[in-house]
Amino acid sequence: MKILVINGPNINMLGIREKDIYGKNSYNDLIKKVQSFAKENNLDVNFFQSNYEGAIVEEIQNALGRYDGIIINPAAYTHTSIAILDALKAVNIETVEVHLSDIDKRESFRKKSYVSLFATKIIKGHGFDGYIEALKYFLNKGF
Ligand code: DQA
Numbered sequence: 001m002k003i004l005v006i007n008g009p010n011i012n013m014l015g016i017r018e019k020d021i022y023g024k025n026s027y028n029d030l031i032k033k034v035q036s037f038a039k040e041n042n043l044d045v046n047f048f049q050s051n052y053e054g055a056i057v058e059e060i061q062n063a064l065g066r067y068d069g070i071i072i073n074p075a076a077y078t079h080t081s082i083a084i085l086d087a088l089k090a091v092n093i094e095t096v097e098v099h100l101s102d103i104d105k106r107e108s109f110r111k112k113s114y115v116s117l118f119a120t121k122i123i124k125g126h127g128f129d130g131y132i133e134a135l136k137y138f139l140n141k142g143f
Contacts, residue, residue: 002044003138004067004093005034005131006059008075009051014100021101023127034131041139053077053084060087069141070095071134078103078113085114094141096134099124 007027010017015026031047038045046067048059056077063070070093074084078099088095095118102125103110116122121137123130 001042001069001138002046002067003038003069003071003135004059004063005045005047006056006070006072006074007047007049008056008073008077011073011075012049012051023100025128030128030131033128034135037132037135041135043135043139045135053081056081057083057087060084060091063093064091067093069093069138071098071131071138072096072115072119073098073100073131074115078115079110080114082114085118088115088118094138095119096121096123096137098122098130098134100127100130101125 012027014022014030015024027049034045050056050059056074060070070088072095074081077084097113097115097119103113104124123133126133
């Protein structure tokens with residue numbers, strides 16, 4: 001099973017940005033954690049992170065025919081990007097939306113998620129474990 005893990009703007013700043021919210025571990029730590037779970041479970045996982053909306057749209061478009069599932073933390077674009085929503089709809093690859101923090105318990109502008117209109121599962125507030133839960137969701141589906 002091939003899974004693409006997409007992270008949006010400022011996720012590369014994990015371990016530096018707002019540690020009280022996002023924790024002290026880095027983006028590389030996140031990749032290592034997800035990669036080791038993937039290896040143990042024979043999952044083929046690729047990672048993409050960008051601070052640019054258009055680059056994320058292009059990565060989603062390029063996933064067509066290449067991936068069985070997408071795990072996406074669109075970060076701030078969660079709350080603004082119809083373009084990312086439309087790209088997900090266009091390729092129609094099953095998608096799990098992950099947020100490190102619980103976006104429902106923060107500022108009101110974070111409550112709205114466009115990607116949630118397409119995602120089949122939304123995991124929020126579980127930190128790095130949220131990505132593992134998303135992989136487990138795909139494992140249980142089995143394809
Ligand atoms: C986030 C929540 C977003 O509101 C925020 O803009 C982020 C990260 C999260 O993982 O909790 O950058 O998606």
